[in-house]
Amino acid sequence: xxxxxxxxxxxxxxxxxxxxxxxxxxxxxxxxxxxxxxxxxxxxxxxxxxxxxxxxxxxxxxxxxxxxxxxxxxxxxxxxxxxxxxxxxxxxxxxxxxxxxxxxxxxxxxxxxxxxxxxxxxxxxxxxxxxxxxxxxxxxxxxxxxxxxxxxxxxxxxxxxxxxxxxxxxxxxxxxxxxxxxxxxxxxxxxxxxxxxxxxxxxxxxxxxxxxxxxxxxxxxxxxxxxxxxxxxxxxxxxxxxxxxxxxxxxxxxxxxxxxxxxxxxxxxxxxxxxxxxxxxxxxxxxxxxxxxxxxxxxxxxxxxxxxxxxxxxxxxxxxxxxxxxxxxxxxxxxxxxxxxxxxxxxxxxxxxxxxxxxxxxxxxxxxxxxxxxxxxxxxxxx
Numbered sequence: 414x415x416x417x418x419x420x421x422x423x424x425x426x427x428x429x430x431x432x433x434x435x436x437x438x439x440x441x442x443x444x445x446x447x448x449x450x451x452x453x454x455x456x457x458x459x460x461x462x463x464x465x466x467x468x469x470x471x472x473x474x475x476x477x478x479x480x481x482x483x484x485x486x487x488x489x490x491x492x493x494x495x496x497x498x499x500x501x502x503x504x505x506x507x508x509x510x511x512x513x514x515x516x517x518x519x520x521x522x523x524x525x526x527x528x529x530x531x532x533x534x535x536x537x538x539x540x541x542x543x544x545x546x547x548x549x550x551x552x553x554x555x556x557x558x559x560x561x562x563x564x565x566x567x568x569x570x571x572x573x574x575x576x577x578x579x580x581x582x583x584x585x586x587x588x589x590x591x592x593x594x595x596x597x598x599x600x601x602x603x604x605x606x607x608x609x610x611x612x613x614x615x616x617x618x619x620x621x622x623x624x625x626x627x628x629x630x631x632x633x634x635x636x637x638x639x640x641x642x643x644x645x646x647x648x649x650x651x652x653x654x655x656x657x658x659x660x661x662x663x664x665x666x667x668x669x670x671x672x673x674x675x676x677x678x679x680x681x682x683x684x685x686x687x688x689x690x691x692x693x694x695x696x697x698x699x700x701x702x703x704x705x706x707x708x709x710x711x712x713x714x715x716x717x718x719x720x721x722x723x724x725x726x727x728x729x730x731x732x733x734x735x736x737x738x739x740x741x742x743x744x745x746x747x748x749x750x751x752x753x754x755x756x757x758x759x760x761x762x763x764x765x766x767x768x769x770x771x772x773x774x775x776x777x778x779x780x781x782x783x784x785x786x787x788x789x790x791x792x793x794x795x796x
Contacts (some may be wrong), residue, residue, distance in 0.1 A: 486541025596643030
């Protein structure tokens with residue numbers, strides 16, 4: 414019994430799990446090796462209605478709500494965390510584009526995005542500023558009816574594969590902080606855009622890299638939100654993605670625990686199954702308990718969002734707790750498999766994949782500051 418999931422959502426999750434098990438899971442290890450994101454699978458997911466289903470139908474979605482997006486998201490992540498970035502980036506950017514973009518500019522892209530025909534990245538981090546996102550240096554200058562972009566974004570998910578990117582840059586003075594940042598929607602085929610790719614520890618099918626902008630001209634119509642208000646306005650959508658990230662990594666931990674419980678119940682030592690030894694079963698029981706609780710917190714955050722209720726602190730809790738918990742749980746599962754877990758294979762890849770979320774999309778320290786400000790007030794927890 415789950416208080417947040419009704420029969421329709423449960424059926425949707427079962428439908429997504431069948432697809433993920435049959436179409437996504439078989440290529441899990443190969444995609445990590447080849448570092449190739451399967452665009453054919455992405456298009457299949459689009460045809461199934463699995464990408465940004467929370468969007469209204471007129472924007473290409475299913476009008477199903479954010480909980481539905483979460484249910485699908487965790488089933489895709491269960492099969493391959495890297496591939497679930499398609500869902501994560503689509504839901505985050507679809508929120509941004511639909512709420513802050515000019516309809517004639519973003520509407521065709523939203524249709525392509527939900528059909529699985531386009532991948533949209535988000536470019537916030539810079540070489541000199543990760544967590545201090547209000548200290549952005551990438552320069553955006555107004556020249557007539559265009560903005561001209563110069564600078565670098567780094568550690569961007571899908572940097573070398575994205576068809577377009579939501580870019581945050583400085584239009585105001587550096588002293589203006591977050592109040593001098595503007596968001597732009599930038600197709601990646603524009604002159605002056607170059608990209609590279611890092612050799613990352615995990616999430617290798619989606620990849621990370623840098624995007625370089627040299628006198629890149631973007632029409633003013635591609636601005637998202639108001640000038641100098643992009644950070645303040647557009648960043649509000651990150652509460653949604655933080656809850657999705659929690660479900661994403663916990664789905665990986667859940668499947669790791671399921672496989673480990675099965676293994677320790679079958680593997681024998683000293684004439685007993687491994688699960689008979691409390692040193693084996695109790696750590697797994699501890700992690701199973703915490704993963705179950707953390708998942709409920711993530712579902713609660715999405716439930717609140719569907720009702721337009723405040724959920725920033727809940728989303729921040731999801732973002733700092735779930736990635737660390739998932740990594741620790743999978744690490745414990747790997748140890749239970751002994752040398753078999755240490756070999757290259759599903760368990761060690763899962764551990765590598767979830768680790769990155771302790772770094773990207775907001776560190777634990779930033780998330781705890783958000784929670785503290787929500788509880789005690791911003792004045793009581795200054796920057």
